[in-house]
Amino acid sequence: MTRQDESNSTLSRRHFLGGAVAGVAAGALDAAPLGAEQAQEAVQEMRTDVVVCGSGIGGLTAAVRAQQAGARVIVLEKAYEAGGTTAHSEGVVWTSESYEQIRETSPHGDPVVQRTIFDNLPRAFDFYDDLGAPLGAARPGRTRSRAIPPVAWVNFMVDEFERGGGTLMVETAMLRVLTNSSYEVIGVLAEGEQGLIRILARSVVLATGGWAGSAQLVTQNITRYYSSLHQRNASFGGRKPSLTGDGFWAATQIGAAPTEGGWDGFYGHGMPARPTKQMQNPLTNYSTYHGNWSVVVNLHGRRFADETQGKQAGTPRGGGEQLINQEVARQPEATATYIWDEPVNARRACAACGLGDIDKFIAFKDIGAPVATANTLEELTAQMEAWGRGIPAAVVQQQLDEYNKAAKNGKAWALPVPKMIEAQATPLAQPPFYAVMVQAGITATYGGLRVNAQGQVLSRTLRPIRGLYAAGVDIGNHSTYVYLGNLCVGAVFGYISGPNAANQPEPRGGWETGPLN
Ligand SMILES: Cc1cc2nc3c(=O)[nH]c(=O)nc-3n(C[C@H](O)[C@H](O)[C@H](O)COP(=O)(O)OP(=O)(O)OC[C@H]3O[C@@H](n4cnc5c(N)ncnc54)[C@H](O)[C@@H]3O)c2cc1C
Structure with missing residues (x-):
């Protein structure tokens, strides 16, 4: 197991855009004027290709992958620094060495999610290696377990992302996902220090880390003693809970399907x-x-x-x-x-x-x-x-x-x-x-959003919601009771969702928000 590298114990903090959005937009964003109706509630308006919500392993992997696929990307991070629970972790990105064993251990888990993680984890490791990201060597006989030094890894990925022209906006929370009248995702409504921001984008990746800090969801699904639990995650140290199920709420608000299992299980x-x-x-x-x-x-x-x-x-x-x-x-x-x-x-x-x-x-x-x-x-x-x-x-x-x-x-x-x-x-x-x-x-919840092997979030009729992807613990039903690793869900689905989100075509139904908003 690796320890957090003392010399890299300080996380990247990127302040929210200090001035006018357009001033920072060069390269990454177009401050394209929106219609009067769209701008009604929003204080600021932005346009990009992909919005990633959350900057843990799921979000940062998706962001850099989307960027490599040619997209302009904005990462929104609700907390005052990047990294989420990923930065607090021991950093062992692992799953079982045998798919059959995964099924035996967690037979009620989603086989699509489990199979996708099992098949793609070595590819995600290759991606980090090619990037030069800090990553421990594979141990003999272990093709599906490598360790990241968490804080150094987060800092590396943030630097890589920003060097590639990406914009990380901390203290800026995704509030809801925007759709047009054809039920395609066309961006998000976010809230930062300066108020509301409407960001139009061809696709959105939800990587907000699950709902361990949602009193409502934890009380409904896990225990009535929510307030007695230690938040062993990004909210550690009495911080305001950051893992409040925002990705889950935003997606289900527009018709996404919750997973069938995992709701009363969690890791901690x-x-x-x-x-x-x-x-x-x-x-x-x-x-x-x-x-x-x-x-x-x-x-x-x-x-x-x-x-x-x-x-x-x-x-x-x-x-x-x-x-x-x-x-x-x-x-x-x-x-x-x-x-x-x-x-x-x-x-x-x-x-x-x-x-x-x-x-x-x-x-x-x-x-x-x-x-x-x-x-x-x-x-x-x-x-x-x-x-x-x-x-x-x-x-x-x-x-x-x-x-x-x-x-x-x-x-x-x-x-x-x-x-x-x-x-x-x-x-x-x-x-x-x-x-x-x-x-x-x-630490992390097991219930969440239902996705397919492309990382697309599924609707309650189990069709992909156009333009909506997920990565990390927002995806449910990998583990249901026995723990099968969490970082692997971010590594693999960030790896997959990033380029898919980047290649999402323009919305067929245009950029006007529809009746769901
Ligand atoms: C001590 C410890 C050791 C661990 N060791 C391991 C290990 O060795 N192996 C393993 O597999 N797992 C381990 N874990 C668990 C693992 O670290 C997490 O489950 C994993 O990092 C979750 O990654 P994620 O990207 O889904 O979410 P996170 O890393 O939590 O990132 C989610 C981010 O989204 C942000 N966010 C939330 N809402 C919004 C919003 N509305 N808008 C914008 N941003 C938002 C959050 O602030 C957060 O920064 C450990 C955890 C702990 C605490």
């Missing part, structure tokens, strides 16, 4: 519950990766789910801790306590054995989350009760005794709440014992 990891100090990057320091090796109880002190999610994962090794994190999200206050013993501490929760530069227990303690450590389980559960969060020591003790008895006999699978994967169902036997309180972290 546990993070410290109610820390008293501000967490800093890298996020991996404060992310747990050993929930599946722990015993996990909720605020009532009870186990509530198979920590390995063995049955649901459908793989002998389980689906990793992101599955128990999904279950924690649905517990009261999206909160749980992970309990583990010394062997798990040494092999699964240490600085060197997971992601992050610090032992997990120490990280949680340092940041002020409730933690406990003791040489007996009785002492540990007493400390948990003393956190004052209503966890009854007697209930936890009973749960641990029941679990330990079953695990020692290799029968954790037979518990009322089973733990199915035997290798991870080890008894809590060797002191010291550890407990930390976690709140679920949400």
Whole structure:
């Protein structure tokens, strides 16, 4: 795994056009005058070939690819800097080495999306290599896994894009997609520091990173405890949520189809519950990766789910801790306590054995989350009760005794709440014992827009919406429950959607906005 390159830890920030739009338009844009009716609401007007909404891996890949195909491109970025969650990530752009395995792991996912990613990921890597983008070498036998140094990669792509004449407008959010009366996409309405901007374009690529920060969508689909979730994404650090489903809302507003699956699944990891100090990057320091090796109880002190999610994962090794994190999200206050013993501490929760530069227990303690450590389980559960969060020591003790008895006999699978994967169902036997309180972290959502293999967004009658493309996590149903990687969705669909958007013909129905607007 790569670490973010310290020397490249500052992201590109490109201010919104300071003066008149026309002044900056040279090369990239025509400030072609629009009809009076079109200009009615817009403060400013612009015209280009392709508008890309979002500047994570999906948006930047699409933008540079569209530019290479000869298009004039504008990238809109709602946040004050480029990069989105991509810039916070570990940067491993991966999918499985076998399509069959993808289908086995995520049988309810969209086979078109999964197949497209599987087939095209090596081509996307070739594209980055040809461009000279920072990209780690392929490991032997791994054709579908390469690592980007996230911040350096984002900066490289932004520079490349701007060198090619593209315009990145930060603090400028796409508000809606514009269509003409023939139901063709003809641009977007955006809002920046100076107000509304109407940008006419032959095509639009939605790459706004999904809806992890949409209270409405998360509450409807994932958990009623939205406000207790850690935003483990571009909104980290108390920033205003930026991943608010804008691409999804804009597309469905004009008739796009939501995916059939993935709505209650998401990718994320546990993070410290109610820390008293501000967490800093890298996020991996404060992310747990050993929930599946722990015993996990909720605020009532009870186990509530198979920590390995063995049955649901459908793989002998389980689906990793992101599955128990999904279950924690649905517990009261999206909160749980992970309990583990010394062997798990040494092999699964240490600085060197997971992601992050610090032992997990120490990280949680340092940041002020409730933690406990003791040489007996009785002492540990007493400390948990003393956190004052209503966890009854007697209930936890009973749960641990029941679990330990079953695990020692290799029968954790037979518990009322089973733990199915035997290798991870080890008894809590060797002191010291550890407990930390976690709140679920949400990184990326799995439900989203339905697309075809060309990256075109499909309507609710499953026809491509002319001029509308997507890339990245805005595309749904790649993963549904078990995690199949996210950066790959941006790399592949940016790679595909970019040139397709660039080659989109002029709208047959003209540039006048139609009744949907
Ligand atoms: C700690 C961590 C480690 C990770 N490691 C990995 C890993 O190793 N491998 C992996 O596959 N995944 C990893 N991920 C997940 C992955 O980083 C993201 O899911 C992925 O980067 C999403 O890419 P994207 O282009 O779809 O969206 P983003 O990178 O989030 O970009 C979307 C952008 O759109 C902008 N936006 C939103 N709304 C609008 C609007 N209305 N107008 C204009 N702009 C808008 C947002 O501000 C944002 O900048 C990790 C995530 C984290 C937090």
